[in-house]
Amino acid sequence: xxxxxxxxxxxxxxxxxxxxxxxxxxxxxxxxxxxxxxxxxxxxxxxxxxxxxxxxxxxxxxxxxxxxxxxxxxxxxxxxxxxxxxxxxxxxxxxxxxxxxxxxxxxxxxxxxxxxxxxxxxxxxxxxxxxxxxxxxxxxxxxxxxxxxxxxxxxxxxxxxxxxxxxxxxxxxxxxxxxxxxxxxxxxxxxxxxxxxxxxxxxxxxxxxxxxxxxxxxxxxxxxxxxxxxxxxxxxxxxxxxxxxxxxxxxxxxxxxxxxx
Amino acid sequence: xxxxxxxxxxxxxxxxxxxxxxxxxxxxxxxxxxxxxxxxxxxxxxxxxxxxxxxxxxxxxxxxxxxxxxxxxxxxxxxxxxxxxxxxxxxxxxxxxxxxxxxxxxxxxxxxxxxxxxxxxxxxxxxxxxxxxxxxxxxxxxxxxxxxxxxxxxxxxxxxxxxxxxxxxxxxxxxxxxxxxxxxxxxxxxxxxxxxxxxxxxxxxxxxxxxxxxxxxxxxxxxxxxxxxxxxxxxxxxxxxxxxxxxxxxxxxxxxxxxxxxxxxxxxxxxxxxxxxxxxxxxxxxxxxxxxxxxxxxxxxxxxx
Ligand SMILES: Cc1cc2nc3c(=O)[nH]c(=O)nc-3n(C[C@H](O)[C@H](O)[C@H](O)COP(=O)(O)OP(=O)(O)OC[C@H]3O[C@@H](n4cnc5c(N)ncnc54)[C@H](O)[C@@H]3O)c2cc1C
Ligand SMILES: Cc1cc2nc3c(=O)[nH]c(=O)nc-3n(C[C@H](O)[C@H](O)[C@H](O)COP(=O)(O)O)c2cc1C
Ligand code: FES
Numbered sequence: 115x116x117x118x119x120x121x122x123x124x125x126x127x128x129x130x131x132x133x134x135x136x137x138x139x140x141x142x143x144x145x146x147x148x149x150x151x152x153x154x155x156x157x158x159x160x161x162x163x164x165x166x167x168x169x170x171x172x173x174x175x176x177x178x179x180x181x182x183x184x185x186x187x188x189x190x191x192x193x194x195x196x197x198x199x200x201x202x203x204x205x206x207x208x209x210x211x212x213x214x215x216x217x218x219x220x221x222x223x224x225x226x227x228x229x230x231x232x233x234x235x236x237x238x239x240x241x242x243x244x245x246x247x248x249x250x251x252x253x254x255x256x257x258x259x260x261x262x263x264x265x266x267x268x269x270x271x272x273x274x275x276x277x278x279x280x281x282x283x284x285x286x287x288x289x290x291x292x293x294x295x296x297x298x299x300x301x302x303x304x305x306x307x308x309x310x311x312x313x314x315x316x317x318x319x320x321x322x323x324x325x326x327x328x329x330x331x332x333x334x335x336x337x338x339x340x341x342x343x344x345x346x347x348x349x350x351x352x353x354x355x356x357x358x359x360x361x362x363x364x365x366x367x368x369x370x371x372x373x374x375x
Numbered sequence: 376x377x378x379x380x381x382x383x384x385x386x387x388x389x390x391x392x393x394x395x396x397x398x399x400x401x402x403x404x405x406x407x408x409x410x411x412x413x414x415x416x417x418x419x420x421x422x423x424x425x426x427x428x429x430x431x432x433x434x435x436x437x438x439x440x441x442x443x444x445x446x447x448x449x450x451x452x453x454x455x456x457x458x459x460x461x462x463x464x465x466x467x468x469x470x471x472x473x474x475x476x477x478x479x480x481x482x483x484x485x486x487x488x489x490x491x492x493x494x495x496x497x498x499x500x501x502x503x504x505x506x507x508x509x510x511x512x513x514x515x516x517x518x519x520x521x522x523x524x525x526x527x528x529x530x531x532x533x534x535x536x537x538x539x540x541x542x543x544x545x546x547x548x549x550x551x552x553x554x555x556x557x558x559x560x561x562x563x564x565x566x567x568x569x570x571x572x573x574x575x576x577x578x579x580x581x582x583x584x585x586x587x588x589x590x591x592x593x594x595x596x597x598x599x600x601x602x603x604x605x606x607x608x609x610x611x612x613x614x615x616x617x618x619x620x621x622x623x624x625x626x627x628x629x630x631x632x633x634x635x636x637x638x639x640x641x642x643x644x645x646x647x648x649x650x651x652x653x654x655x656x657x658x659x660x661x662x663x664x665x666x667x668x669x670x671x672x673x674x675x676x677x678x679x680x
Contacts, residue, residue, distance in 0.1 A: 118408055120408040121408070121409065122409045122648075122649050122650055162648075166441075167440075167441035167442075167593070167594045167595075167623075168440050168441055169438055170438065170441060170442065170443070170593055170594070170643070170646075170647050171438050171443065171646055171647055172646075195438075209648065211409075211649060337433065337434075338433075338435070338436050338437065340436050340443060340445075340643075340646040341645070341646040341649075343405060343406055344401060344405045345399065345400055345401035345405045345406060345645070345646075346398070346399065346436065346646060347398075347421075347430065347447045347450050348435045348445060348447065349436075350430065350433050350435060350450070351433065352432075352433075356429075357429065358429075358430065358450070
């Protein structure tokens with residue numbers, strides 16, 4: 115990873131919007147210190163609010179968008195840190211470290227990208243689809259338990275992305291899981307690859323489906339992180355041939371065979 | 376009023392008393408985009424062993440109230456790699472380098488000390504006799520004054536560089552271990568390493584760390600660290616002390632200095648704020664002004680009890 119673009123900035127919360135399903139969209143003013151044009155889809159930032167020592171560590175979030183020189187993140191509330199960050203009001207100050215990590219491989223002419231996202235795993239895939247050059251073949255596949263989990267779909271429509279969704283209860287799109295959607299798409303005759311982000315069990319299912327069908331697969335992993343920048347070695351994942359990979363600097367995007375899920 | 380923050384320890388000059396703590400700043404250059412290591416008092420490297428070492432299974436960290444547990448397990452690619460890959464850029468960057476090292480047994484400690492002794496640009500050696508994470512490494516030496524002393528004197532014999540011994544807080548009598556290390560030839564003492572602890576996930580009823588046991592660091596341990604620095608300083612062993620544990624502000628650093636530390640190290644705070652060491656240095660300078668001290672060295676051990 116090149117760290118030359120990495121900045122550590124004090125940023126302001128410009129907006130905090132409720133997306134439903136315990137998710138908030140935060141827009142952060144990070145320019146000029148953090149050059150948002152350097153952010154690549156799949157990269158993340160470490161965010162920390164103005165509290166003392168509990169929690170002490172920043173939290174990693176994928177970059178959702180960088181519209182107008184601002185940085186957007188989606189925050190799903192799962193614990194103490196995300197509760198506090200999701201509760202930040204407009205005007206609050208946070209620190210942001212980034213952009214960090216290895217991004218998704220950029221779109222390649224003649225290769226179709228299938229983007230498989232579950233739950234709060236949609237942000238880096240959305241940015242990848244949004245940034246794909248005109249004429250690229252990109253299909254966004256989005257799964258949740260029910261319609262309410264499918265946050266941000268209004269943005270997909272506004273950006274005229276090509277997308278399909280499914281829900282486990284059938285309340286939106288087809289009934290089933292994102293792997294079912296993916297399987298239906300894999301019969302495509304041309305070159306294609308899969309980029310996935312979501313809970314680890316979903317990544318596992320996607321990776322084994324791709325392996326069985328001989329399709330290249332890239333996954334974005336989530337692990338505990340303390341530093342986000344390669345100095346604590348707290349984010350290790352096992353490599354199939356032994357040793358470790360650092361999720362924060364070698365990832366978070368890995369080719370499926372690079373890590374043991 | 377200008378304040379002189381420089382400190383000299385065993386013949387080595389540190390531009391400021393604020394250094395990175397081992398294992399919390401990599402090899403000093405990972406964060407170069409936001410912090411120039413030459414602006415620090417010094418860089419204490421991640422623990423180095425004679426041979427590469429794999430480290431513990433994940434999860435390796437979990438956050439706790441005002442702190443965190445880690446069970447990294449001293450993962451590192453070994454001393455040869457350190458000399459070839461990491462020292463040249465560190466030398467070029469003009470950083471003052473203290474090499475933290477350990478081994479699985481006394482022979483490994485000695486061979487690592489001997490190898491580090493030969494590396495140009497390593498200003499001092501910090502002997503980690505205190506890591507609580509590894510079944511065979513460290514813990515037993517750091518908790519038994521006799522074993523600690525033997526290890527220090529074995530390493531002492533193979534290096535002419537200043538040798539610091541880094542102590543574990545997981546003992547009943549810190550002064551006994553400190554004294555044994557000094558009698559065996561340690562030039563300085565660093566204290567403290569992490570406190571042994573565990574965390575439990577109540578949903579899964581499983582440990583929160585892959586290794587079960589981990590080391591507690593961060594603001595939560597500061598009072599314990601300060602107490603130990605005070606006790607060792609008060610014992611008057613005649614060597615300088617390096618204070619470590621939960622420092623996040625210049626005021627914290629000053630507390631350690633008043634208790635008797637000549638230098639301090641900042642660890643976990645760097646994870647929340649990669650530039651914390653620079654802020655802490657600025658705040659310390661302000662404090663010296665406020666207390667009317669022209670040299671930070673004048674404040675060492677001036678706690679009134
Ligand atoms: C590279 C990377 C990118 C990420 N991007 C995003 C993002 O764009 N949006 C987002 O909302 N989150 C994202 N996450 C996850 C987010 O960082 C964590 O949810 C957050 O750190 C949890 O902090 P907490 O203090 O709220 O929870 P903790 O108190 O740390 O944990 C609370 C409970 O939630 C569990 N938990 C932790 N992470 C998750 C998770 N992701 N999903 C469900 N349960 C979890 C824990 O195991 C624990 O049981 C990302 C993580 C990584 C590593
Ligand atoms: C992730 C992590 C890794 C560490 N690795 C080492 C190490 O390799 N060698 C060592 O002597 N101490 C190691 N330590 C201990 C720190 O150097 C320091 O003594 C301790 O964290 C207390 O300081 P703090 O509260 O400022 O973090 C490590 C600490 C952490 C949090
Ligand atoms: S999170 Fe610290 S090394 Fe990856």
